[in-house]
Amino acid sequence: MKHDKILMAHGGGGQLTDSLIHDHILSRLGNEALSPLGDSALLSVGREKICFSTDSFVVKPLFFNGGDIGKLAVCGTVNDLAVAGAMPMALSLALIMEEGLEIAVLDRVLESIAATAKACGVSVVTGDTKTVEKGAADKLFINTAGIGLYPSGLNLGMDQIKAGDRILISGTIGDHGMTIMSEREEIRFQSPLASDCAPLNGLIQGLLDQCPGIRFMRDPTRGGVAATLNEISRATGLNVAIQEDAVPVTLTVRAAADMLGFDVLNIANEGKVVIVVDQAEAGACLKACQDHALGRQASIIGQVVKADSAPVVELVTKIGGKRIVQMPYGRELPRIC
Amino acid sequence: MKHDKILMAHGGGGQLTDSLIHDHILSRLGNEALSPLGDSALLSVGREKICFSTDSFVVKPLFFNGGDIGKLAVCGTVNDLAVAGAMPMALSLALIMEEGLEIAVLDRVLESIAATAKACGVSVVTGDTKTVEKGAADKLFINTAGIGLYPSGLNLGMDQIKAGDRILISGTIGDHGMTIMSEREEIRFQSPLASDCAPLNGLIQGLLDQCPGIRFMRDPTRGGVAATLNEISRATGLNVAIQEDAVPVTLTVRAAADMLGFDVLNIANEGKVVIVVDQAEAGACLKACQDHALGRQASIIGQVVKADSAPVVELVTKIGGKRIVQMPYGRELPRIC
Numbered sequence: 017m018k019h020d021k022i023l024m025a026h027g028g029g030g031q032l033t034d035s036l037i038h039d040h041i042l043s044r045l046g047n048e049a050l051s052p053l054g055d056s057a058l059l060s061v062g063r064e065k066i067c068f069s070t071d072s073f074v075v076k077p078l079f080f081n082g083g084d085i086g087k088l089a090v091c092g093t094v095n096d097l098a099v100a101g102a103m104p105m106a107l108s109l110a111l112i113m114e115e116g117l118e119i120a121v122l123d124r125v126l127e128s129i130a131a132t133a134k135a136c137g138v139s140v141v142t143g144d145t146k147t148v149e150k151g152a153a154d155k156l157f158i159n160t161a162g163i164g165l166y167p168s169g170l171n172l173g174m175d176q177i178k179a180g181d182r183i184l185i186s187g188t189i190g191d192h193g194m195t196i197m198s199e200r201e202e203i204r205f206q207s208p209l210a211s212d213c214a215p216l217n218g219l220i221q222g223l224l225d226q227c228p229g230i231r232f233m234r235d236p237t238r239g240g241v242a243a244t245l246n247e248i249s250r251a252t253g254l255n256v257a258i259q260e261d262a263v264p265v266t267l268t269v270r271a272a273a274d275m276l277g278f279d280v281l282n283i284a285n286e287g288k289v290v291i292v293v294d295q296a297e298a299g300a301c302l303k304a305c306q307d308h309a310l311g312r313q314a315s316i317i318g319q320v321v322k323a324d325s326a327p328v329v330e331l332v333t334k335i336g337g338k339r340i341v342q343m344p345y346g347r348e349l350p351r352i353c
Numbered sequence: 354m355k356h357d358k359i360l361m362a363h364g365g366g367g368q369l370t371d372s373l374i375h376d377h378i379l380s381r382l383g384n385e386a387l388s389p390l391g392d393s394a395l396l397s398v399g400r401e402k403i404c405f406s407t408d409s410f411v412v413k414p415l416f417f418n419g420g421d422i423g424k425l426a427v428c429g430t431v432n433d434l435a436v437a438g439a440m441p442m443a444l445s446l447a448l449i450m451e452e453g454l455e456i457a458v459l460d461r462v463l464e465s466i467a468a469t470a471k472a473c474g475v476s477v478v479t480g481d482t483k484t485v486e487k488g489a490a491d492k493l494f495i496n497t498a499g500i501g502l503y504p505s506g507l508n509l510g511m512d513q514i515k516a517g518d519r520i521l522i523s524g525t526i527g528d529h530g531m532t533i534m535s536e537r538e539e540i541r542f543q544s545p546l547a548s549d550c551a552p553l554n555g556l557i558q559g560l561l562d563q564c565p566g567i568r569f570m571r572d573p574t575r576g577g578v579a580a581t582l583n584e585i586s587r588a589t590g591l592n593v594a595i596q597e598d599a600v601p602v603t604l605t606v607r608a609a610a611d612m613l614g615f616d617v618l619n620i621a622n623e624g625k626v627v628i629v630v631d632q633a634e635a636g637a638c639l640k641a642c643q644d645h646a647l648g649r650q651a652s653i654i655g656q657v658v659k660a661d662s663a664p665v666v667e668l669v670t671k672i673g674g675k676r677i678v679q680m681p682y683g684r685e686l687p688r689i690c
Contacts, residue, residue, distance in 0.1 A: 027484030070445035147364030161498030
């Protein structure tokens, strides 16, 4: 279906984002580094390789349980570098501020950026500030770009994935998206929801040191685990089969998703990583994950299998039924990050 | 003066931007790479050095005579890398789109980005798209970040500037800012105004090859030549003395600035570079500039001189009077880039 105007779903990380990127952006700007659409681009600098990534953040509200736009802006780019296998070394920070934004709010966000960058071991090295008139933006938008060193000898990528590989998730899913949505809708639950927003570079560095059988990683942000698994299936031509009861979800997120009519697989995470690993190393990788504070509830959720026809993501439900997990359309949760 | 809310002038590149950056950002995020507030940060990668820079673009209108937000977004970051002495190698591109933006408008901007990147010899290697609800942004905001290779042996910086050095500008000033302002105010002149928006990496590469006596370069964007010269004076503790009649300005820009009550020295340029060069090489540098299509109207506009007291930027007017050129306040021209 053709659209002549931008819809909210064009930014949702699903089918419409996908068509926007392929039909409008890659058709004009595509090149060897951009077209693979990785979480970051791999570039050569002398004998070294670096990863380069960017994200803008338009989350609403600016502050939420478990994080804020500043923490998100640092974690988002650090995580994009980390899942690509790179060690984050430097960030840029660009602020678009609406006239009338309270400086105390800005200060709180800057404090959070400083604390998160420190926790990640990265520095903000360059930046920009812009202001627009009242009504021309919604309080504060942030862009970060980041550079990370890609270790020599590492070779991660969807092209490394083989049938038989196992799929891990580093913890419970849906926490970030359901937190934002419930705060926006002012719905309260007995156990409070909290975003999982966290920097993954420490966890991932440990995994890479211990598990040479890791093929590929991605942080399932917009579009959730469903989008990540569909991207894997599409790129490899292989099926992805997951077990519903192996997917960790907190009771509160489950209740919130059921109540609001969302599939948790489509909901954004901001501190989780999907790992595709050689079957023989899956147990060791799971243990390495669980040994880290951010991976305690890690789980092997499924595997990659040969496709007999068009590749799909298949979910085996708790009662043994099967259903196809579609690429989300993208309108699930606007302004989630 | 303390403000508790963001004003338009906080993004204007003048005094208020300056205080925002120092009092709120650097106090929390400052480090060796960020605190010099260069056009880009210098980072080591193995044996190589790279420059890293970012800018967001919120220009209004999106299309103007001589350019558009896409061309500006590529040139802005390419120029920040080029004036630092780096050879631009890769850009990121992040789009924040307002719901309802016409896809034909987006396509036109993307075409312009593609054409400008090609002209600069750089690729867009990574990117991001976000959408926000109608009314939460003004059509389209763009962020670019860029990486450039910094040649070994080069040593540019304000700390290289000495009394006696000459100051060049690569062409007429005020064209970009006056074009945007006149289009926004729907004021027409007999000779149409056109933005000078252009990529400077070709011109600058030629200058660096031919003039080893170049000490420092900066593109006088927001805040104009006045902001750049004040930054030089403040950082070096030296006076900057310029001759009004040596500063190239087109008749139309002059007329527009006079009519609208602007000082052309405060007006943004998007395709000009201020060069500080060893006095002995100033003539050669001027000639090298004038040999390039983008530097035909280059001029030596003044020099750096020892300060007897607090350093200032001093303008000798056409009739021989003297006046201090202040750091602009920043409210001159909102959303100019």
